[in-house]
Amino acid sequence: MHHLATLPADLIGAAFTVLILLVFGMLAGDDPWKLGRAGPPHDGVARRAKDAPIRAMVMGTDGRLSTSKVTAFSWTIAIVYALSTMCAVVIVENRPFGDMMDQLADSYLLLLGGPFAALVLAKGITVTRINNGSLAKPKATNPSISIKDLASNDAGQTDLVDFQFLMFNAIALAYVLLRFSLHPHDGLPDLPTAFAGLTSVSALTYTANKAVAGATPAITSAAFDPATRQVTVRGLSLGAAQAQVRFDDHAVELVRSSATEVVFVAPPDAGAGSHSIRVEVPSGTGHHVVETTVVLPAPPAPPAPPAPAA
Incomplete structure (x- = not known):
């Protein structure tokens, strides 16, 4: 039986994840990594800004980084990396794939459900409130990638609920990636339900905060x-x-x-x-x-x- 060492397995998983993003960026838009800038006018007609599909997945319509989008995107990339690495191990070592997937059906469903539920609910609440006039979302004057936006409200002040949601998920994500990258042959690491529950509770609080937040003055x-x-x-x-x-x-x-x-x-x-x-x-x-x-x-x-x- 062939054995795939830890480092090559991790590199294969990481390379495949980057390849997926590159292919998606190339096929879905002509400006995959930039924010998208309108080109110079042609024959007096302004050109439309280039599509930026990768950044569109993590940025809100106001031109700022979205906390819920970044969190859900990060977990998606982490799971894609883990699955790609496990596939490489299974193919090289001819192992049953199901033996490495035991943990995914338990605490990871709870872990992933919180950020994605927060993303969907927060977007629904925001769109509804914008349509009924109870919320205004001013667009950024100069759209840019700023880490500060992940823990700040629309006015730029740090928000405790956003910070808590971000930190709980960052700690859980770092734990999963570190444990898995050191022992990819063992599959996804065991994650205590209480630990995963923290991300779900913070997601619920994050969503509730979106519902009660006042409009930006x-x-x-x-x-x-x-x-x-x-x-x-x-x-x-x-x-x-x-x-x-x-x-x-x-x-x-x-x-x-x-x-x-x-x-x-x-x-x-x-x-x-x-x-x-x-x-x-x-x-x-x-x-x-x-x-x-x-x-x-x-x-x-x-x-x-x-x-x-x-």
Whole structure:
């Protein structure tokens, strides 16, 4: 009986996984690894951005990395690598394939079910809320790959639930890959059900957080009324009574507030010039923050004294 050493088996599995991604990227789009950029206009007609199928699987429609997509994609690649490696071992050593698949039917179904359920449910919740107007998903100004997006909300603030979901799955994934790569002939490593359950619980919490998260706020204008010294900030999803507003890093009391407008009185010591405004809106287990500036005019100059009579 031929024996396939550990390192060659791992290399065969890794190479086959990369080959699958390359073939898919080549067949599914003409820009498999990049974000996709529109080419220069041709005969006055703008060209469509190139397809980027690999990155499309891990990025949301807003141009940011999607936590649920990246997690599900990572587990998919890990299982493809493991199955490819086991196939190489079975073919070379002429072993029964079923002997290496015992673990896949138990805790791994629970392990894989959590991230994929979170992906499907989170996408459904997000699409539904966008369609009914209860959620806004602003697109990234310059789409790029940023690891920060995996543990952040749409406003860029770190979200505890996203971080927990990401970390539990990262630890489980690292454990599986390390144990398997060291002993590929033993098949997928045994994974305690309680360990796999953590990923499912975090997936449930992640999905629930998507359902209760508030819409991403946006500021469209900020104006100052010299007569009343009131500052009016207008925008979308500003949090109404839940909004917390700071003027030059000092908390201010709201005169009135709604989802599209917050009004407060500028502090009496605020002089002429540009001043910062920060609006913080609670959102699920986190919060969204938007900032802008407003310019206070200089007080009118006192009237000049009348000229003395000649």
